[in-house]
Structures are given as C-alpha cells and as structure tokens.
Amino acid sequence: MPSSGENVVKDKPDFHTGPEQDSNLHRSPADSLSDASIHEAHPGGLSHLADLVRSLSSRDAAARYREEAADDGIPDRNGRREGKEGSQFADREIISWEEGDKENPHNWTHVKRNRVLLTTMVLIINSTLGSSLPSMAIPYMAKEWGVTAQEQMPLPIATFLMGFVLGPMMWGPLSEQYGRRIVVVSTFSVFTIWTLACALAPNWPAFLVFRFLCGAFASAPIAAVAGVIADVYADPVARGRAMAYFMATTVFGPLFAPIISLTECPQGFCSTSIGWRWTFWIGLIYAGLTFIPVILLPETYAPVLLARKAAALRKRDPESNVYAAAELEDRDLKQLVTVVLTRPMRMILTELIVSSVCMYLALVYAIFYMSFQAFPRIFQDLYGLSPGVTGLCFLPIGGGCVLGLPIFFAYDHVLQRAQKTGKKWAKQEEYRRVPLACLGGPLFVVSLLWLGWSARPASGVPFVVPMLAGIPFGLGWMLIFMALINYLTDAYELFAASANAAASASRSLVAVVLPLATGPLFGRLGVAGACSLLAGLSALMCGIPFVFIWKGERIRAGSRFCAELRRRKGVVEGWKEGARESERGGNKGIMGM
Template sequence: MVETEISEFGLGPQIHREHTSASRASRGIHRHDGGLSHFADLVQSISNQDAEARYKAEEADNRLPTDDSPEPSQFQGAEGKTIISWEPNDKENPYNWPRWRKILILVTTMTTVLNSTMGSSLPSMAIPYMMKEWGVTSQTQSILPISTFLMGYVFGPIIWGPLSEHIGRRILSTGAFLMLMVWTLGCALAPNWPAMLVFRYLVGVCASAPIAVVTGQLADIYNDSIARGRAMSWFMVFTIFGPLLAPIISGFCSTSIGWRWTFWIGLIFAGATLILVAFLPETYAPVLLTRRARKIRKADPKAQVYSAFELEPHDFKQLVTRVLTRPIRMILTELIVTATCLYLSLVYAIFYMSFQAFPIIFQDVYGLSPGVTGLCYLPIGFGAVLALPIFFTYDNILLNAQARGAPWSKKEEFRRVPLATLGGPLFVISLFWLGWSARSDVPFVVPMLAGIPFGAGFMLIFMALLNYITDAYEIFAASANAAASSCRSLFAVALPFATIPMFDRLGISGACSLLGGLSLCMCAIPFIFIWKGAAIRERSKFCIALKEQKREMERKREEQQRRRARAAASNGMLDDKETV
C-alpha cells in the first residue's frame, strides 16, 4: 500500500517535503524593492500554489497501483482515508472512452458553439427594422444589439472557464445552455429597446460558456495532442459558421415574416440542440472520481473512500484568489497569452466589424437587399472550410517528420504555430483585396470573393494560436482560452463603434487598408513565437510551475513503476523457490 499524507495534496497540515533545487528556486519568493516586483512575486506564488495543487490532484487521479493493494484503483492516505484513482485502462477514464462516444461529444460541442456564435450576429440584418419599430434613430445605438452580446462574451468566460475546472463541465454547460434559450426567448418577446439590450447581454454571458469550456472538454477526452488538435480544428470551424449563417436568417426574416422571427428560429435551433446537450456526459476526471467515491460510500457507509478532488479545500477565498483570478493573471503576466490575445483580438474585432462594413459595401455601393447581403458572408465560410485540409496536411507532414526524427519536429512551436504564419498573410491580403475592389465599376462578386482568403486566414490563425496555448498550459487550457476569449471579445465590443465613422472618413479602400496594415504588424507574432517561443516559456512563471509539477509527477510515476517491477520480480523469485 502506498502511504501518502493527505497534506501532500494541500488537504491538511503541512508536512516536511523534499524539493529539487529547481523547485526551491521557483517556489521561493525573492525580495525586491518596488511595488511591481512585489506584485510579480505574489503572482508567482499564487501560480506555483495553483499548479502544485492541481498536479497533486492529477497525480492522485492517475496513480499507478502497487501489487499489494487490495484494490488497484485506491491508495491509503492519512487519517485512515482511502483516496481513489483511475485503474490502468479504466473504462470510466475519459481518455479510454470508445471513439464513437468521443465523436458524439465533439459533435455536441460543435452544435452548442454554433448556437453560441450564431447568437452573436443574429440581429445584424434585423437592427434597422427593430430601430424603426421602437423609434431609435442614433447610429451609435445601432451597434448595441451586437456589442451588448459581446460584452457578455467579455465577462462570461472569466467565470465559466476556471469554474469548469472547479465544479466540472456538464452541469455548467447544460445550465448555461438552458439559460441561453430563456434569454433568446426574451429577445423574441422584447417589449422595447432597453429590454432587448439587457436580454442580448444575458444571452452573451450564457452563450460564452462553450467558447471557454469546450477546449477543456476536448483536453479531458483526448490525451494525444494530434487527436486533440484535429478535434479542435473541427470545433473552431463551427465557431465561424454561426456568425455567417445568422445574417442570412435575419436578412430574409426581417424583410418577409418580421424581425422577431429571427430570434424564434434561433430558439427552435437551440431546442433541437438541447436533445444532444441533455446526453452530454461529464468529462472532468476529478468529478468522475468523486462520483465513484460517493457511490462506494453510499454502498458502504463505513467506507472512508474519497477522491483527491473532494479533499481539496473548496472555500470562497480559494475560489476568488486562485480560481477566478487565473485568466486575469495569465493575461497580465504570461507573454504568450498576452501576445496571443492581442493578435486574436484584432482579427476577431475585424471579423465583427464586417457586420457594419458589409452593408456599407454591398448595400450602399451595389444596392443589394439585406438577404442577399447576408449571402455575401458565405465565401468566408468556404475559406474556413478550406483551412481544414491545410491543417490536416500540415499534421501529416509533422507526423512524418517526427517519425524520421527531424529535430525541428520536436520543438513545441512547430506543432501548430506555422499555420498562423500562412494564415496571417492570407488575412492581410483579403483586407486589401476587399478594400480596393469594392467599387461600383467592379462586379460585386470580386470583393465578395475576398471572403475566401479572409475565412482561411482567420481560421488558420485561430487554429494555430488556440492550440498553441492549449498545449502550453495543459491542465489550465480552459483558463488560458477564457483569457483569450474575454480579451478578443472586449476588442470586438469596442472597435465596431469606430467602423461607420472610419469608413465615412477614410472611404472603403482607406478603412480596409488601415485594418490590413494593423494586421500586417500583428503577423510578426507567430514568427516571434517560432524564433523565441521556447525562451519565452522558460521565463514564464506559470509554465515553469506547470513544468516542474509535471516533471515531479512523472518522476513519482516512474518510481512507482520501478517499485512494481521489483515487487513482481521478488514474487517471481519466491514462487520459484516454493516450486523447488
């Protein structure tokens, strides 16, 4: 039986523990003068504790059994409590679930995010009709139905992402989706403009849950980075299709059966999706082990069987100081997260600026109807789909290089980031193409086709950088993605307010060129990651803490495997002696 003090998991009184010199260096808080250095020390301390607590629980969840254990899925802790863990090849471990079940989860997450992102631009072509009904005349207010939704995207992920790493994925995903339906119903029945804006904000808060949580769900069920990356690529393609389908719905509904039907159709689609969501299983391993432990205790009230997650402190102070601040700490102190957030924020904001820019281009210049203008978004979706074969082709190139032992293929930055070095220039080209071809003497199809490199570039940038931070921050992938989601949504709220004034002052060509120039500057970020990414991660407090805890967990696992091997050899020798 493996004797492990519960306090090793941060669950009880502190006990003496030996640490490597690297661990001492990272855990010690060096004294410097100045408020900024004290803040950095405080953040480092919290990050170290955060990583240590989570990896201790991870170690307990995946502990390898010893041969003399009465049950291979348990080990003995202090105070007579048995701490349960996964058995080798345990069928209830999400990593070992059958392929069909993982695909079903992936399909469910894709449909939920389709609902989520479709809601963001659902009223885009209906806004003039809503304003007319309620007598709203301000052009600034015309942006609010989308901006208030995106404000929910700013604050929602900061709560949903880390909270899903605290209470589990299913209850949070299901609850948020049900509330999304309730507030969408509110939009369909809104009696006035202020009520509509409040309901749109609440829809945005609830709709942001899949954006923050799904990356964690996919990390829960795919332990292989290749399989996880491919699943993420399908998921991200669906994130772009929602905003593209919504203008088509609102464009045709508003001119025929009324703008309120835009929301009724969104609600009908959400109701159909709810069938899949109802069967979405819990994927978070600590919660699943907690359920197993409770089931054992229910069958035998005397049993002192617990999961490591159950015995962790779950007080309000820990929730606020460690869990809910994690995305904010990542944005402020992690250069990888900060740079990724800046690039994704600009790209994402430009995408949402198109909901004001396309009517200017295709309705004002070419005289197209709202419904047909909505169809002009389809090339963006086609470009996003084109990004998938590029993604899979690079995956195969990488796998072949790894099989040959090519040195470059072993570097973390080459796993995904090169896709962004292609996506960035494509995105820039699309903006100059759109801006300089949108003239009355050029057929509308020409600027419309600029959507193909726009969609492909947008998708490749997102696939590369979101996968990169998911791989870099592993067990805190949901928090890292929540940070990226909140930051880009904040930009998507602010920049669209500048769209109409910018296009009025600079013209279509000037405005698109300005956005193209800014995107060109951001193109340098993936190249910097490839050049200096390893050095940046080596100086990252969060990455150092994660790396050390992971190395310590792997060391203990190898030690336990050797112990089992020695025990097996010893038993074999005893059996041979008895035979003699």
C-alpha cells in the first residue's frame, strides 16, 4: 500500500451539504470541472461542423482539467473516476500530489529547474541552427550537383521549414499525451541521424528529402519546450522569465548558421579544402555534444510522473489498487487521432487568441527568414562586401535580441510593483506580457524602413548604417515573440504545448512560402520598395497586441480552453479554502460555504 509520503484519494466523502442545486457552490470540485461549456448552435447560426469542433474543444478542455484536478488530489462527488466507456472505477485509489511534494515538478529545487531550462536552451539551438545552416553554402552545393534553376536555391531552407510545419502538429499534442521526455529525446536522436545524412547526401533530391526530415524532427523542441517550462514553473513571473531566456536563445542559431556555412567560401574565413559538407559536420558535432544533457533531461509532465509512481506502488505491493488519473483516461488510437492530434488545428480555427498570434508571428518569422536572402542582395550586390563580412552583418540582429532581455525584466519589475500597490491595470491578464509587443511591433516596422531607405551606396551612405538597422529589428522581433509566446503559455497552461505547436506550424508555413518571393520582390520593387511593403504589412499586424489589451478579457471569456482553465482555478481555490477552513474546525462544508 502507499506509504505516508503519497497522497491517495479513496472513497472520498460527498462534500454536498444540501440538496442538488445548479450553483457550483453545492457541487463537488471535480464535478464542476467535468462540465464542458458546450454551446449548441442556434438555427441559422454556426455550421454543424463548426459546432462539432467547438464542442470537441470544450470536452477536450474539460476532460484534461478534470484529470489535472485528480492529480492535485481534488475528489469528485463519490471519490470515483470515469473510465473507458463510462464504467466506474469505484475500487481504484487515485494517487495525487501532496502539498509540497518534492516529486512534483512545481516543487523542484531552483538548481534542478534551472538545469532543465538550460538543457532546453542548448537543445533549441540545434533546431534553429539547422534551419538556416546551409544558407551561405547553397551556391556551392548547387555547383557540385549542377543545379542552375534559381527557383531551387531557397529549397534547402524551405524544405526544412516544411518539416517545421508538420512536426509541431504531432510533437506538441503527443508530449501532452505521453510525456515530454520521450518526445524530446526520441525526436532529437532521429534529428541527429538525418543531420548526418545531409552531410553524406549523394545528390540534390536526396539532400532536400533529408532536410525535410531534419526539420520535422527538429521542430519537437519548438512545440514541447513551452509545455516543459509550464510544467516546472508554476509562478507566472518565473515562467515568463524562463521563457524570455529560452526565446532569446532561439535567435542565435539562425544568426550563427550563415557564419558556419561560410566554411567552403573562398572569401570566407576558412580554407576552401574544408568543403560545404563540413557545414553539416559542424552541426552534427554540436548535436553530439548536446545529446549528453538531453539524455539526462528528466520527465516534467505531472500525469506521467504520477502514473510511474502508481505503477511502482503496484509493483511493490501487487495487492494494492493505486492508479494515477491519467491511467483511467481513454488512450486508444481513436482518441489519439480525433482529439489529441487535432488539438492544434482546432485551436487555430476556434481560438481567436491563437489564430491572431499565429498570423502576427508568422509574418514576423517569415520576414526574419527573408533576410537571409535579402542581406546578400543588399550588402554583397549593392555594397560589394565579401560573403564573410556579409555573414557578420547579421550580428546586430543578435545584439538587438539581447537588448530585449533587460527591457523584459524592467517591465516585469514595474508590473510587480504596480500589483503590490493595487493598481487596477496591473490586475488585467493582458498587461502581464502584451505591452512588450506593443513596443516591439513599431520598432520592427521602423527597422524595415531604416534598412530599406538607408541602403544607398550611390549616395555615400556606408554599409554600417543599414547594418545597424538590425538592432531595432532584433529588439522588435524579440519583444514580439517574448510577449506573445508568453501570453499563449499563460493563457493555455496545460495546453501550452498544443498552442505553441499551432503557432510554430503556422509561422513555419508562411516562412516556407514568403521567402520564395524574396528574389522577385526585391527584383521588381528594389530594396526600398520591398522593405516598405514588408513594413506596411507589419504595421497592420501591430494592432493585434493593442486589441488584446482592449478586448483580451472578453476574448478569453469566449475561449473554451481559457474558460475551463479559469473555472478550474476558481474551483481549486474554493476547495483549498474549504479544506483550510475545515482544518481550523469550521462547521461549514467544504463547498457549501
């Protein structure tokens, strides 16, 4: 049987103190969580398909939060759990976290949580480095394999990003179903294999296939890490800071990759004898070094940890009947395909926050990848710089991204001070992160105009002037991403991996398509015209964060996932308050207060 160190719910008493009423005050906590807020379509209203999708999202959210309630030790009315096909498991003991349980990731030491964060930062560099790794080496690959069509030149990056489109739609939900570690470790292992395949590619078609597979498996951390951070950081402030460090790391992979890919360039920084294949050998060496901390990454997903604990207790005592709540949930193929794997797409279609964030981040992300083709046109074609120096022109973008961190922390300090003094604005959820995007958006627009209209060598403007446009570019890019990715994570918590998978897939899709138009765009409009067009599109998207601040609370109220999360938090707090009152000897029922 379980030792005194485990918290087990068995035959919990009925906490009802009076007859059945509609009010949640007279209902058990888990019962309150189990009711999905399903709104039937009115005649002439939403289509049957849209109504079905919304209903499925409501049930999905309610079921997951009900499971989370059991993990936290909150009983249902009869201390029982619904299992497959509606059968009751009245004889099952449901294990849950104790208050202050050291095995709960929320209670891990600062050292252990920071080690997890550092591992995710090291891991994500592989994904982002791989995305643009061959950027400056493409002409030399094409020359070796006789590829002459200009339309094929963006394909080594585009095929990788195509993998980024499809991968997160699987890895994010799967990490919420089977745990973070198995998804991260297995996908990283396969990514390493396909990186090796790129280094040994015999021809252009095979190379493009290997790049696609690299992207598909490299995309797992993009989707899963938001869930990992939500797993180990319960406090929104600490979680936001962890996400800020993670997001700052993501930008350096793409920026360092063009420098690495100059290894074969006669005008670069390394000997021509090294060859373009060393671009991927260097990436493979870094992946090998990364594998050491990745293999030591602990599982962070609470349902999986509780399931392991319950299995260990049953193994120790075969007569025990201890189970985790997750073990009594449906885990069949039908549920996996219809509910789990469709979750990111359903969130894009039915969650206004997710779809708006996806649109904005997709454009900003695509413009970032367009710069890998735009910079050679500006600094090599206009200014006549060598490929090596052109690669260094990306570094101001990294500097701008680094500047985003102190701004993030400074705003965090201002917000906490306002919350302590009871400022009304500081209590609104949107003010926790979104104002950073309100600052970053205009900076991003200004940077594009700066780059486009200052690149005038014929007028005597030195290359350093457009190069310095990278500082507000990186700063704006980082503030937008830190604000909106954190906003998604805070808004969806348990479903953070799926929400971020939706955002990752959508922005990667646009980043595949839009860079293909870089050549024709800059060729027809020129540098100033092309940058002005991109700045105009970015200016239109700038309004999204302001709308969130204006109507964010109303938008979240209409969200199936956010509504269930808000209700869960209210029920949990009510249950905890009732438990504390009971311990103080109060005569009121736990939920009948």
